Amino acid sequence: MISIIVPTYNxxxxxxxxxxxxxxxxxxxxxxxxxxxDDSPDKTWEKARELAQRYPIKVxxxxxxxxxxxxxxxxxxxxxxxxxVVMDADLQHPPEVIPELIKALENGADIAIGSRYVxxxxxxxxxxxxxxxxxxxxxxxxxxxxxIRNIRDPVSGxxxxxxxVIENVELNPVGFKILLEILIKGKYSKTIEVPxxxxxxxxxxxxxxxxQIFNYLRHLYRLMKWEGEIDRLxxxxxxxMSGIVVNQFFLWLFAKMLGRGVVNLxxxxxxxxxxxxxxxxxxxxxWTFKDLKGKPLYxxxxxxxxxALTGAxxxxxxxxxxxxxxxxxxxxxxxxxxxxxxxxxxxxxxxxWG
Ligand code: GDD
Ligand code: MN
Numbered sequence: 558m559i560s561i562i563v564p565t566y567n568x569x570x571x572x573x574x575x576x577x578x579x580x581x582x583x584x585x586x587x588x589x590x591x592x593x594x595d596d597s598p599d600k601t602w603e604k605a606r607e608l609a610q611r612y613p614i615k616v617x618x619x620x621x622x623x624x625x626x627x628x629x630x631x632x633x634x635x636x637x638x639x640x641x642v643v644m645d646a647d648l649q650h651p652p653e654v655i656p657e658l659i660k661a662l663e664n665g666a667d668i669a670i671g672s673r674y675v676x677x678x679x680x681x682x683x684x685x686x687x688x689x690x691x692x693x694x695x696x697x698x699x700x701x702x703x704x705i706r707n708i709r710d711p712v713s714g715x716x717x718x719x720x721x722v723i724e725n726v727e728l729n730p731v732g733f734k735i736l737l738e739i740l741i742k743g744k745y746s747k748t749i750e751v752p753x754x755x756x757x758x759x760x761x762x763x764x765x766x767x768x769q770i771f772n773y774l775r776h777l778y779r780l781m782k783w784e785g786e787i788d789r790l791x792x793x794x795x796x797x798m799s800g801i802v803v804n805q806f807f808l809w810l811f812a813k814m815l816g817r818g819v820v821n822l823x824x825x826x827x828x829x830x831x832x833x834x835x836x837x838x839x840x841x842x843x844w845t846f847k848d849l850k851g852k853p854l855y856x857x858x859x860x861x862x863x864x865a866l867t868g869a870x871x872x873x874x875x876x877x878x879x880x881x882x883x884x885x886x887x888x889x890x891x892x893x894x895x896x897x898x899x900x901x902x903x904x905x906x907x908x909x910w911g
Contacts, residue, residue, distance in 0.1 A: 559588040559659060561642045562632030564625055568646035569599040570760035576612050578652040586659070590614045591635050592646075593628040601646075625764075626738070627730035633723060642717045643735065644671075648759040650715040657751045658717035667722050667745035670708065670736065671715030677752030678710070694773060698737065701777050702784060703907060705740050709750055712737060712773075719745075732776040733769060741780045786906075792845040793902050796837050804833035834865050846910035860909035864901045872897035 561579060565572070572592075579590060592614060594602040602618040609616055617635060619628065629643055640662055644650040654671055661669035672678045674695070680688065699706045712734045722743040729738055740748070781787050811825030838861045842850070850857070872893040879889035 558638035559583065559586050559640045559642060560632075560636030560638035561588060561590045561644065561655070562629055562636060563590060563592050563644060563646050564628035564632065565592055565594045565597060565601045565605070565646045566764055567597045567599045567601060567761050568594075569597070569601045569604045571647050572601065572604050572608060574759065575646055575648060575652065576608050576614065578648075579655065580612055582652045582655050586656075588613065589637065591617065591632045593617045593619065593632045593635075595623045595628060596620045624730060625733050626728075626735045629735045630728050630730050633728075636720075639720045640717060641720060641723075644715050647761060649756050651753060651756065654715070654751065654753045655717070658715075661749040661751055662717055662719060664749075666747045666749040667719050668739065668743070668748045669717045670710060670713050670748060670750045671753045672710040672713060672750035673753070673755045674709035675750040675752050678750075678754065679752075680755040681757055690770070694770065697774075698777055700903060700907075701781055702737075702741060702786065703911065704784065705737070706907065708740065708748060711740055715753065718743070729779065732772055733765060734773065734776060737776065737780060741784060789845050789906065790902060793841060793905070794898070796840040796845060797898065799840065800833040800837040803836045804829050807832050834862065837861075841905065841910075846905070849910035851911075852909070857909050861905060864904035864909060867904055868897035868901035871900045 561583075563575070568575075576590060579588075590613060592602075592605040594605060594617065596602065596618055602616055605614060605616040608614055615635060617631060619631065622628075622631070632643070633641060640659060642655055642658060644652070644655075650671060658669040658671060673680050674692070680691075683691075695710065695712060698711055699708065705711045713736055716736055716739075718739060722745045723739055724744075726739075726742050726744065728735065728742060732738070778787075781790075807829035808822075808825055811829060812822060815821040815825060838858060841861070842857065852860070872890075874893075875896045876886075876889050876893040879892060880886055884892075
């Protein structure tokens with residue numbers, strides 16, 4: 558059986574068409590629709606109960622709790638099916654796509670995502686800047702959380718998932734992006750994205766506003782922590798600092814051995830830098846990324862050097878740009894180092910130990 562979970566808040570006007578189209582789309586399946594309403598002022602729950610007399614609907618009217626993710630989690634708890642489909646009530650998610658999501662699961666996927674951003678998918682009537690914000694936010698998520706880096710629309714509110722993916726998994730009810738939560742914490746091996754067109758809201762208005770960007774970033778941070786990526790970031794910076802010490806020490810040592818002529822110092826600098834790079838590589842390999850040794854040693858070593866080089870270039874370019882803009886050169890260098898740090902961490906995380 559398939560359980561369709563629909564969170565609602567002030568969706569009274571949309572419910573009739575939604576339920577009707579779901580029923581038509583799923584005529585070959587056994588299904589239930591679970592409507593989780595947070596005591597909507599427009600009495601969505603009342604309309605849902607009325608429809609429940611003609612359709613296989615279970616209505617949950619929550620009077621104490623509120624929130625999109627927690628409503629969906631409540632829906633999961635009530636669902637009896639072995640496949641859960643989550644969708645919005647406002648018809649921006651076409652019910653006709655549900656069978657495609659289910660087929661994807663039948664063909665071996667554990668999670669099937671209704672996707673705006675794979676070939677064939679799109680959003681209707683969005684200004685370019687809205688698309689840009691949406692895609693930018695997704696890109697940040699994919700970079701911050703390597704586990705989802707291949708997923709184009711990890712914040713979709715339209716998806717199907719097998720029951721066992723989330724069974725006994727503690728999902729955080731805070732935030733709006735329950736799919737992110739599932740993609741990070743769920744037990745699955747295969748995901749598929751099914752293209753669809755994110756249409757226009759039929760009636761009523763969106764509840765997700767600009768403030769959500771900040772909440773989204775907080776959500777990403779929590780998930781990074783959960784994944785251990787924040788720990789890695791801390792370890793990587795500790796190793797980085799050890800590298801500075803090593804670099805300084807060897808530069809001092811060589812200067813003592815070879816003297817302080819410019820040519821000698823420049824040569825000593827190169828060697829000291831290389832020793833520091835090897836120091837950092839060793840500690841990162843044994844500690845920061847010890848669980849991620851998919852690539853052979855020589856490739857990790859090579860990529861680590863490439864990351865260092867990329868970081869140096871970024872540092873230099875940022876420095877130049879900021880100095881050009883009138884920023885004090887010491888400040889410019891500090892900011893350049895900050896950028897370099899982030900770039901080196903990400904290249905190493907996604908490539909060297911990717
Ligand atoms: N029970 C409950 N409680 N339902 C809620 C709540 C809540 O606090 N807030 C929103 N909903 C319901 C709405 O009634 C609707 O059915 C659905 O959740 C989505 O809300 P919208 O307000 O229509 O969201 P949106 O269209 O801006 O955003 C959608 O697209 C995003 C991708 O751009 C959602 O699907 C998001 O999850 C998705 O990330
Ligand atoms: Mn909507």
